[in-house]
Amino acid sequence: MDTLLLDATVVEKNARMDPLIGAMEDAFAAYERGDVRMPAKSYIDLPQYEGDFRSMPAYLDAGDWDAAGIKWVNVHTRNPSEYGLPTVMGTMIYSDPETAVPLAIMDGTELTRNRTGAAAAVATDHLAVEDARSMGIVGAGAQADTQLEAIATVRPIEEVVVSDLDEDRIEQFIDAFENQFSVRAGTPAEAAACDVCSTVTPVKDPIVTREMVGDRTHINAMGADAAGKHELTDDLLLDAKVVIDDFEQCTHSGEINVPWSAGILDEGDVYGEIGEIVVGKKPGRIEDDGITIFDSTGLAIQDVAAAHVVYEAAHANDDGHSFDLLGLSE
Structure with a gap:
């Protein structure tokens, strides 16, 4: 059996939001049921290069389908300035669980962007008000586009406020979406006052406070992915209904990791995991x-x-490059 090689363009073409959102729901449900195998994310720290590698293997049985794979991803902070490369890059190996044949090797960076947006859409669908029409985005980087695309799939978003320190990023974001939404630049406070707000920044000093946030706002805190990162103030977290994706990861490196480590938040301040909500x-x-x-x-x-x-x-659309990775063809 041949293996498909799928570059970023092909991944983006075939990462349609409706099926992705459904697949994220399936994955969260399988996790809650215990139908997954997911070892802890492992790290290789390379301080001499100001970077690290991370490996993320998993198997899940969603009932109608099952799947296995591993993502190899890096974070190298010197890449943009010194080498003209992205800070984060990833490669995904997708395998047949029954035979272990590598069905595809695909760009993991574009895959991550889209699955992250889809996960936020699942949470938004379960936690945001039904009539949410405004969305704020704090951080107009690589994740911002798919946050809007995914959340607009589950809520009738009309108005978008985007905030970022980089004016060029804001301009690019507005150019990309001004024909679909009423979109404008704004402050973090204006973004956080919307019906739905996604924060996608790498900050360690919180930039969204309780006073900024609307009384019925749903926030997708997507930026924290390492110990010490922290986008939302502690009083905001304490005053909200907090849902997490995974207890171990969130207490170690999620939005709650800093106040959790300081003893400001505890288990009583966490409502539950998203999988518990998905399965009812x-x-x-x-x-x-x-x-x-x-x-x-x-x-x-x-x-x-x-x-x-x-x-x-991609297989159905005959996309990508098919090759005999295992050398089994006659």
Whole structure:
């Protein structure tokens, strides 16, 4: 059996949001049911290069389908300034769980962007008000586009406020979406006052405070992916209904990691994991909820689920480059 090589352009073409969002729900549900195998993310630190590698393997059984794979991803902070390369790059190996044949090798960076947006959409669908029409985005970097694209799939978004320190990023974002939404630049406070807000920054000093946030706002806290990162103030977290993707990852490197380590937050301040809501063990948004927050660290099962969607679509569309990686062809 041949292996498909899928570059970033092909991944983007086949990463359609509707099936991706459904696959993310399937993955969160499988995790809650215990139908996954997901070892802890492993790190190789390379301080001499101001970087690290991370490996994220997983298997999941979603009932109607199952899938396995591993993502190899890096964070090298000197890349843009010294080498003209992205800070973060990734490669995904997607395998047949039954035979272990590598079905595809695909760009993991574009895959991550889209699955992260889809995960935020799942949380938004369960936690945001039904009539959410405004969306704020704090941080107009690589993740911003798919946050809007995904969330607009589950809510009737009309107005978008984007905030970033880089004016060029804001301009590029507005140019990309001004024909679809009423989109404008704004402050973090204006973005946080919207019905839905996604924060996608790498900051360690919180930039969104309780006073900024609307009384019924849902926040997707997507930026924290390492110990010490912290986008939302502690009083905001304490005043909100907080939902996480995974207890171990979130307490170590998610949005709650700093106040958790300081003893400001504890288990009583966390409502539950998103999988519990997806399978119906706990309700999502209820009538008297005020602010809701989704703390997303990103799980390997999300990458595998997204790779499943992309591979199936690319295979059906005859996209990508097919080659005999294993040398089994006659």
